[in-house]
Amino acid sequence: MQNITMEVDGHGVALVTLDVPGKPINVISQSVQQDLDLFVERLRTDPEIRGTIVRSGKTGGLCAGADLGEMLDDIARWREAESQDDLRAAVAEAGGYSQRIRAIETCGKPVAVIVHGQALGGGLELALAGHYRVAVDDATLRLALPEASIGLMPGAGATQRLIRMIGINAALPYLLDGTPLTLSDALAGGVVHAAATDGPQALKTARQWILTSGDPVAPWDVKGFKLPGGGSHSPAAYQFFGPAMAARLAEADQSPGIGNILKAVYEGAQVPIDAGLRIETRYFFNTARSPDAKAKIDAFFARRSTRNKATA
Amino acid sequence: MTNAYIYDAVRTPRGKGRADGSLHEITALSLAAQTLQAIRDRNGLDTVLVDDVILGCVMPVGEQGSDIARIATLVAGYDEQVPGVQINRFCASGLEACNMAAAKVASGEARFAIGGGVESMSRVALAADGGAMMVDPTFAFDHYYAPQGIGADMLATIYGFSRDDVDAYAVESQRRAAMAWADGRFVRSVVPVLDQAGVVILDHDEHMRPQTDAQSLGKLKPAFAKMGEAGYDAAARARYPQMGPITHVHHGGNSSGIVDGASAVLIGSKDAGEAAGLKPRARILGTASIGSEPTIMLTGPEFVTRKLLARLGMSVSDIDLYELNEAFAAVVLRYQQALEIDPDKLNVNGGAIAMGHPLGATGGMILGTALDELERTGKESALVNLCVGAGMGTAMAIARV
Numbered sequence: 001m002q003n004i005t006m007e008v009d010g011h012g013v014a015l016v017t018l019d020v021p022g023k024p025i026n027v028i029s030q031s032v033q034q035d036l037d038l039f040v041e042r043l044r045t046d047p048e049i050r051g052t053i054v055r056s057g058k059t060g061g062l063c064a065g066a067d068l069g070e071m072l073d074d075i076a077r078w079r080e081a082e083s084q085d086d087l088r089a090a091v092a093e094a095g096g097y098s099q100r101i102r103a104i105e106t107c108g109k110p111v112a113v114i115v116h117g118q119a120l121g122g123g124l125e126l127a128l129a130g131h132y133r134v135a136v137d138d139a140t141l142r143l144a145l146p147e148a149s150i151g152l153m154p155g156a157g158a159t160q161r162l163i164r165m166i167g168i169n170a171a172l173p174y175l176l177d178g179t180p181l182t183l184s185d186a187l188a189g190g191v192v193h194a195a196a197t198d199g200p201q202a203l204k205t206a207r208q209w210i211l212t213s214g215d216p217v218a219p220w221d222v223k224g225f226k227l228p229g230g231g232s233h234s235p236a237a238y239q240f241f242g243p244a245m246a247a248r249l250a251e252a253d254q255s256p257g258i259g260n261i262l263k264a265v266y267e268g269a270q271v272p273i274d275a276g277l278r279i280e281t282r283y284f285f286n287t288a289r290s291p292d293a294k295a296k297i298d299a300f301f302a303r304r305s306t307r308n309k310a311t312a
Numbered sequence: 313m314t315n316a317y318i319y320d321a322v323r324t325p326r327g328k329g330r331a332d333g334s335l336h337e338i339t340a341l342s343l344a345a346q347t348l349q350a351i352r353d354r355n356g357l358d359t360v361l362v363d364d365v366i367l368g369c370v371m372p373v374g375e376q377g378s379d380i381a382r383i384a385t386l387v388a389g390y391d392e393q394v395p396g397v398q399i400n401r402f403c404a405s406g407l408e409a410c411n412m413a414a415a416k417v418a419s420g421e422a423r424f425a426i427g428g429g430v431e432s433m434s435r436v437a438l439a440a441d442g443g444a445m446m447v448d449p450t451f452a453f454d455h456y457y458a459p460q461g462i463g464a465d466m467l468a469t470i471y472g473f474s475r476d477d478v479d480a481y482a483v484e485s486q487r488r489a490a491m492a493w494a495d496g497r498f499v500r501s502v503v504p505v506l507d508q509a510g511v512v513i514l515d516h517d518e519h520m521r522p523q524t525d526a527q528s529l530g531k532l533k534p535a536f537a538k539m540g541e542a543g544y545d546a547a548a549r550a551r552y553p554q555m556g557p558i559t560h561v562h563h564g565g566n567s568s569g570i571v572d573g574a575s576a577v578l579i580g581s582k583d584a585g586e587a588a589g590l591k592p593r594a595r596i597l598g599t600a601s602i603g604s605e606p607t608i609m610l611t612g613p614e615f616v617t618r619k620l621l622a623r624l625g626m627s628v629s630d631i632d633l634y635e636l637n638e639a640f641a642a643v644v645l646r647y648q649q650a651l652e653i654d655p656d657k658l659n660v661n662g663g664a665i666a667m668g669h670p671l672g673a674t675g676g677m678i679l680g681t682a683l684d685e686l687e688r689t690g691k692e693s694a695l696v697n698l699c700v701g702a703g704m705g706t707a708m709a710i711a712r713v
Contacts, residue, residue, distance in 0.1 A: 232447060237447050238446060238447060241447055242447050242452060243542035243544060245452055246453075246456075246457065246543035246544045246546060246547035247542070247543030248543075248546075249456060249546055249547040249550040249551075250550050258453075259453045262453050263450055263453075267448075
């Protein structure tokens with residue numbers, strides 16, 4: 001594994017460090033995804049491993065999300081798909097990272113994630129796949145899903161897991177507007193389970209969780225799970241979800257992701273998590289392929305390259 | 313195609329649609345069954361001749377679920393061969409049921425068919441049936457959904473009806489309804505509702521407030537301003553960028569009342585009537601439904617009226633009497649404005665603002681009201697129609713025989 005190191009201690013706790021070589025901050029590339037496959041396989045099959053702690057080796061944070069360069073190529077390829085076979089293959093590819101995250105969640109062993117610094121987009125979604133999250137409480141902590149602002153939408157489970165953690169209405173600003181999650185809100189909603197003052201303390205907390213409680217089953221995988229705050233047709237949905245979506249119609253510079261995020265939330269809330277994740281992937285795919293998204297993404301990259309040149 | 317005739321029309325009085333309303337302790341099933349019994353008994357009808365019973369019901373869940381039309385038909389003691397079907401075209405369901413009954417007669421499928429509807433709004437709440445329209449983003453977001461009250465205020469904003477205009481219309485609706493009741497104009501259609509012991513529990517429309525004046529209405533706060541602020545004004549303005557800010561003018565006093573009630577209209581062919589010894593009261597000239605822009609939602613009546621009149625080769629002035637459900641005052645004012653209808657020919661005996669709008673039942677009720685008024689005045693023709701959720705309109709034109 002190029003991007004991941006793994007050490008197992010005497011208690012069977014595997015300490016996994018994500019450190020993508022040659023990058024100032026971790027991003028999710030194809031190579032990282034391949035490593036995640038190997039990591040999950042080892043986790044599942046190695047009887048010596050009791051549980052795992054995932055953390056980042058970068059000072060800047062856990063992970064800044066997708067490798068945008070790679071993703072642009074992917075999207076260009078997905079846009080070409082027309083036949084049923086090509087569409088099926090492209091959708092499977094678009095859902096690859098989401099499925100890997102789901103494999104971590106269902107590996108059968110407790111997974112704790114240490115979040116420090118930036119956990120953005122697919123990086124936050126990686127953290128959400130763990131069963132227990134410890135955040136390092138300092139000024140650099142930033143938990144956010146900025147996908148909609150660049151014309152995309154979260155595609156690796158955030159629309160499904162966040163609504164199952166804090167409810168549809170509470171999740172909307174994070175999903176639609178990219179509003180950062182404050183640590184206190186994250187703690188209150190169970191998006192983060194514990195705060196630590198620094199890395200070593202976070203490690204201690206995570207290790208203790210694995211060795212004491214360490215439940216390897218996500219709440220939404222327990223029979224009888226109910227969405228907090230009610231489902232898509234609850235009185236609360238009629239009272240808040242309807243007006244919340246109406247209000248966003250007014251935004252002049254509409255992201256193509258907005259409608260598709262709403263659809264993934266509405267439809268995903270009515271089905272089991274695996275179906276919800278498949279639905280999210282399809283809307284993520286539609287969003288990425290839409291001409292509006294292309295315009296938005298192109299504009300984002302134009303801005304970014306101008307800025308990089310200016311600072312170079 | 314055979315002509316379809318109206319042989320009779322009955323309705324219950326309308327009870328306040330609240331826990332303290334007189335009909336709250338009467339089931340929707342009983343309301344529907346009582347109108348079916350009344351239309352059978354007063355016509356001495358052999359029910360085996362009825363080839364279908366079509367009842368509108370807009371909240372077909374809970375006690376109004378599982379095809380209340382068939383169940384009410386059995387409870388009313390109709391022959392077990394008589395089938396029943398519950399339909400939903402939102403607020404026009406009762407009239408759509410009559411349109412379908414007429415079509416079944418016209419096609420030869422039915423000798424007699426009964427149309428009408430039932431809604432106990434005090435027992436099965438508005439929106440109890442849920443639905444994709446309000447919360448599924450594939451419709452609500454992509455198609456700019458806004459609730460009806462917002463649509464009504466949009467109509468007022470776009471077509472220039474002030475708060476005073478809509479309140480004045482409401483006062484006139486109350487005045488006309490009170491006058492019509494005092495003059496006995498509803499006597500022929502209204503059948504009192506009996507309680508479980510067979511005692512009359514309600515024999516008049518109890519939602520009316522004849523003492524209403526512009527001053528008392530002026531004190532009411534706009535009902536849909538808060539809903540607008542919550543996000544729906546934004547949706548409406550995104551759909552109608554030229555509109556400007558919405559003026560919220562509608563409230564409980566100039567919108568249709570929430571009530572309980574049922575209606576039944578006996579429709580049949582000439583042959584069936586002759587064989588049964590019944591005399592037709594009106595001939596159905598034609599029926600129509602249409603869709604229009606769904607965000608403003610309430611412009612259907614103008615378009616369905618134009619569609620039906622064009623098909624009949626008639627003009628607006630050829631119709632003697634118009635009946636348009638008073639969902640909201642601005643709906644009627646816009647209709648009158650768009651088609652240039654003389655106010656003295658429109659809703660002459662008041663409407664749902666004064667008497668209430670028991671969703672699924674209303675279409676059958678106002679069809680009966682128009683029929684009674686034609687007979688009372690000796691006029692020839694009437695056009696009955698309603699605005700309908702999601703931008704539709706449904707109409708029927710009749711002529712006295």
